[in-house]
Amino acid sequence: MRPKIESRRFRKMKNNVVECLVCERRCRIPPGGKGFCRNRMNIDGRFYYLYYGCLSALEPRPIEVKPLYHYYPGSTALTFSGYGCNFPCPWCQNWALSKADPAVMGCDYVPPEDLVLKALNTGCRGVCASFKEPTIHLEYVLDVSRKAGEHGLYSCIVTNGYMTLDSLRDMLEAGITGYSIDIKGCPKTYRRFLAADPEIVFRNAKYILDRGGHVEMVYLVVTRANDWEECIEYVLSRHHDLLGEDTPLHINRYYPAYKYNEPPTPLEKLLEIREEALREYSIKYVYIGNTIHYELQDTICPRCGKRVIIRRPGYVLNRLTSDHRCPRCGEKILIYEA
Ligand code: SF4
The missing domain is CATH 3.20.20.70 (Aldolase class I)
Incomplete structure (x- = not known):
């Protein structure tokens, strides 16, 4: 069963409004309301991520x-x-x-x-x-x-x-x-x-x-x-x-x-x-x-x-060499590999 997760990033405001701090849209959401993304909801002053997984x-x-x-x-x-x-x-x-x-x-x-x-x-x-x-x-x-x-x-x-x-x-x-x-x-x-x-x-x-x-x-x-x-x-x-x-x-x-x-x-x-x-x-x-x-x-x-x-x-x-260099001139080419 899909768990309902309490959101990890938010700030409580007056009248049980919460400000979501997950993204910079920083939605201010009254009780019963959802954020712009429709994935996060204020339920009685507690803030939930509804669709985990x-x-x-x-x-x-x-x-x-x-x-x-x-x-x-x-x-x-x-x-x-x-x-x-x-x-x-x-x-x-x-x-x-x-x-x-x-x-x-x-x-x-x-x-x-x-x-x-x-x-x-x-x-x-x-x-x-x-x-x-x-x-x-x-x-x-x-x-x-x-x-x-x-x-x-x-x-x-x-x-x-x-x-x-x-x-x-x-x-x-x-x-x-x-x-x-x-x-x-x-x-x-x-x-x-x-x-x-x-x-x-x-x-x-x-x-x-x-x-x-x-x-x-x-x-x-x-x-x-x-x-x-x-x-x-x-x-x-x-x-x-x-x-x-x-x-x-x-x-x-x-x-x-x-x-x-x-x-x-x-x-x-x-x-x-x-x-x-x-x-x-x-x-x-x-x-x-x-x-x-x-x-x-x-x-x-x-x-x-x-x-x-x-x-x-x-x-x-x-065609790069094993250390990510150009095979013709030896220039190091940006490659991210751990
Ligand atoms: S769009 Fe979603 S994640 Fe972004 S601030 Fe609003 S509720 Fe939070």
């Missing part, structure tokens, strides 16, 4: 689809998710899960130990919380990660990076080492569409890097939401200044979805941003995703230009 998806997936290109390349992660999200992106590419109400959907309860056993039995090298925002399932994600670590599996998440620092500290301590983080544009994008602040996302990405974790940033370029020059410059300059030239950047194509019907991002726009990231900001590993131009997903040695990791549908060809 209630999964909407559970399947082995290549690490490259997260995308994480420099983290255990070529491996498979048992990937899991629940329902709901803490962001209201109108272009959500995964809206069937993120916008669903867990109270309506129902689900099977999967205890962390069963999930980890499945990862081991299916030959996965790790586990990954993905498809929609894992932070809102903090307690479950932490338990899965700890259990995975006990069995020698890695643990990573795909996230919008909007957790509080306390939640992030918990994640790092529980052994979550890989973070694929969405950057959804500039302050104007975040204000207009999300009522949020991108500086928090960059703060968290830097916090992870400073503590030895692995970060790859994902910029879904959405037509007329975050695709104008000022916005692009903000994303690239904050990436360069705070995260550094070694942190990989994925520039992804958007397709109309959910409530957003602007045309898909033109390939030329993605190529322009890639050029700017490589030439003007010297970011070493820049990729273009969600297109059929698979060669734009290859890792190129930043020193000599050799194609050192080739990614095509169905396979990954890793």
Whole structure:
């Protein structure tokens, strides 16, 4: 039976209102109310995470689809998710899960130990919380990660990076080492569409890097939401200044979805941003995703230009030496593997 968990991070306020401190949305919730993500509820002044272990998806997936290109390349992660999200992106590419109400959907309860056993039995090298925002399932994600670590599996998440620092500290301590983080544009994008602040996302990405974790940033370029020059410059300059030239950047194509019907991002726009990231900001590993131009997903040695990791549908060809160097010029290529 699915346990009802008392939420680990909240603050009591007047009149039995609670402030949730799991993510930076910091919902203030009166008795009987639920938070924005619909996973946390104030019941008579006590605060509960209602859907511990209630999964909407559970399947082995290549690490490259997260995308994480420099983290255990070529491996498979048992990937899991629940329902709901803490962001209201109108272009959500995964809206069937993120916008669903867990109270309506129902689900099977999967205890962390069963999930980890499945990862081991299916030959996965790790586990990954993905498809929609894992932070809102903090307690479950932490338990899965700890259990995975006990069995020698890695643990990573795909996230919008909007957790509080306390939640992030918990994640790092529980052994979550890989973070694929969405950057959804500039302050104007975040204000207009999300009522949020991108500086928090960059703060968290830097916090992870400073503590030895692995970060790859994902910029879904959405037509007329975050695709104008000022916005692009903000994303690239904050990436360069705070995260550094070694942190990989994925520039992804958007397709109309959910409530957003602007045309898909033109390939030329993605190529322009890639050029700017490589030439003007010297970011070493820049990729273009969600297109059929698979060669734009290859890792190129930043020193000599050799194609050192080739990614095509169905396979990954890793040409690096055993100590992760370019076989032609010896340049060290960023790879996270414990
Ligand atoms: S985790 Fe959910 S309830 Fe808590 S602040 Fe974030 S959106 Fe609100």
